[in-house]
Amino acid sequence: RKEVEQDPGPFNVPEGATVAFNCTYSNSASQSFFWYRQDCRKEPKLLMSVYSSGNEDGRFTAQLNRASQYISLLIRDSKLSDSATYLCVVNTDKLIFGTGTRLQVFP
Amino acid sequence: GAVVSQHPSWVICKSGTSVKIECRSLDFQATTMFWYRQFPKQSLMLMATSNEGSKATYEQGVEKDKFLINHASLTLSTLTVTSAHPEDSSFYICSARTGQEGQYFGPGTRLTVT
Numbered sequence: 001r002k003e004v005e006q007d008p009g010p011f012n013v014p015e016g017a018t019v020a021f022n023c024t025y026s027n028s029a030s031q032s033f034f035w036y037r038q039d040c041r042k043e044p045k046l047l048m049s050v051y052s053s054g055n056e057d058g059r060f061t062a063q064l065n066r067a068s069q070y071i072s073l074l075i076r077d078s079k080l081s082d083s084a085t086y087l088c089v090v091n092t093d094k095l096i097f098g099t100g101t102r103l104q105v106f107p
Numbered sequence: 108g109a110v111v112s113q114h115p116s117w118v119i120c121k122s123g124t125s126v127k128i129e130c131r132s133l134d135f136q137a138t139t140m141f142w143y144r145q146f147p148k149q150s151l152m153l154m155a156t157s158n159e160g161s162k163a164t165y166e167q168g169v170e171k172d173k174f175l176i177n178h179a180s181l182t183l184s185t186l187t188v189t190s191a192h193p194e195d196s197s198f199y200i201c202s203a204r205t206g207q208e209g210q211y212f213g214p215g216t217r218l219t220v221t
Contacts, residue, residue: 004150043200043212044151087150094141095202095210099150 001026004098006088012104017078021101023071023088030096033064035073036087038100044087047073078105109135111203113213120191120220127187128216130201136181137203141210142174145198157184191220 006023013019025033036044048055050062050071061074071088085100110133120126130140138159143151155176157163163176175187188195196219202210 041198041215041217043215045212046210094153094156097150097152099148 002098003027003096004088004090006098006101008099008101010102010104012106013078015078015080015105015107017105018074018076019078019103020075021073021086021088021103023073023098025069025071025088025090025096027090027092027096028066028069030069030090030092032091033071034089034091034095035060035062035071036089036097038085038087040085044089044097047086075103078103080105080107109203109205109211111137111201111211111213113201113216115216116214117217118219120218122192122220123190125187125189126191126218127185128199128201128218130184130186130203130213132182132203132205132211135203135205137184137205138181139204140178140184141202141204142176142184142186143200143202145200145215151200154186188218191218193220196220 033050035047037047038044050064052064054063059076063072083105085102087100088098090096112131114129140157142154145151154169155163155165157176157178159178165171178184200215202212204210
């Protein structure tokens, strides 16, 4: 079983749509959690950290459920510029990356 | 945010030669730097963790004699791919940690071995 699992997608959504990505992790001792965004042939960039209380940054909302070892990312009012691969990342003593979920927003 | 640079951004080399990739933290000191490799449509895989002034810690399955890592200062780490082969062709990305919140990644180096 992979340490971090994500649905690879792609998710094809129209502009303005709301889309949700899910991620599960296997190591219950994981300490911190993140969503990164990676554009094609570019490095990953930190989108947001994820906290158990849930946190929001503009159109992006992240949620962590430690009991279920489940992380989510919600994107509201999708923009064309949101098209990218979203990486679920879990920190144990090192960062473990999921394979990413690809999002394609179309006009 | 913190800035990490990598050089070169892409390189083509012949099989059997060695290639050095530099990773620099431009506006902060990084006691720890990380080297990752990413094959197409796969996740980033950690190769090694590099601490300034000490030997790198390699992940299982990564040959330390093939991938030489040097972290000589708080702002520079280098990865040398020795005796490169076509299967070493990949996207190599470094990152540097500052504090406990995430890591900042370099722009990556695309290596093609012919």
